Amino acid sequence: MQFAIIGLGKFGKSVARELYKLGNQVVGMDINEKKVEQCSHFLSASLILDATDKTALRELNIQEFDAVLVSIGESLESNLLCTLNLIDLKANQIWAKAKNAAHHAILSSLGIQHIVRPENDMGILVGQSMNCPSVTHCIPLGSDLFLIHFLVQFQTTITLGMLKKRYKDIVITAIQRGEQLISNPDDETEIHRQDHLLIIGYLNNLRTLTGELNKIQNEI
Known part of the structure; x- marks a missing residue:
């Protein structure tokens, strides 16, 4: 299976590594070059990418992945913009990380069924x-x-x-x-x-x- 992980902080990195160990094709992306470099050795592909840019996601053919995880944690705005882009591009099985209960409620109102609050x-x-x-x-x-x-x-x-x-x-x-x-x-x-x-x-x-x-x- 093919998975896309958007946001390579501690949580995104952990999910990406586990999916890769399970034999999947995993593409990880983050706007932070250092985070991308740190994960490159256990990813099928690693990209420096701004996921709030819908064009960049479209060019990646994001809708062809079996599932996508939005693990952007530092910016609520970026997290939601990325999620909206994925919905608009008809991405399959969107998973999203929520920072708090309010964020969880917003994601739920957008129709996201797989919402994770790690802590x-x-x-x-x-x-x-x-x-x-x-x-x-x-x-x-x-x-x-x-x-x-x-x-x-x-x-x-x-x-x-x-x-x-x-x-x-x-x-x-x-x-x-x-x-x-x-x-x-x-x-x-x-x-x-x-x-x-x-x-x-x-x-x-x-x-x-x-x-x-x-x-x-x-x-x-």
Whole structure:
């Protein structure tokens, strides 16, 4: 797959490096020449480019990339101008970094579905993990939706149907049980000790779910 990373600060650089390690074609760009040079060794291509210039993005054929991340963090205006350019050029799957809640709201009003607030999202993960060590991953999906990875550390006969009935608006997309991956498990599937659950839901619902599961584990 081909990805474009616009803005090569700490966050953009980290995402670009990980995508490249996963075997993807990654093009990184920044208006700062020094940042571009620092990332050139792990990018498929690196460009000194002003992403607020729509013509420059058009000449790059930005709409041909599978996804684009706007990781411009220093200037809110530049971040939004770049995002508007990408929307106008019909770029595929736009991801954007938000500096704060107000910035997040503006991006959301523009129709951006994949919005990331690195410090906020990492804070949620750390808080979830400290409160409930069974939560090993917490990934933002946008619009207050999160994907969590929960390790069941107690013996139970609870079924997925029972969980869904008690906790509204959560989806258990898969269960990793030893070497077996159960995709789209049905409501009759029982949860076993040492199951790894992949759960999607709104943050408040997930907080309630993990809080009660953690309480069960602590009582055993």
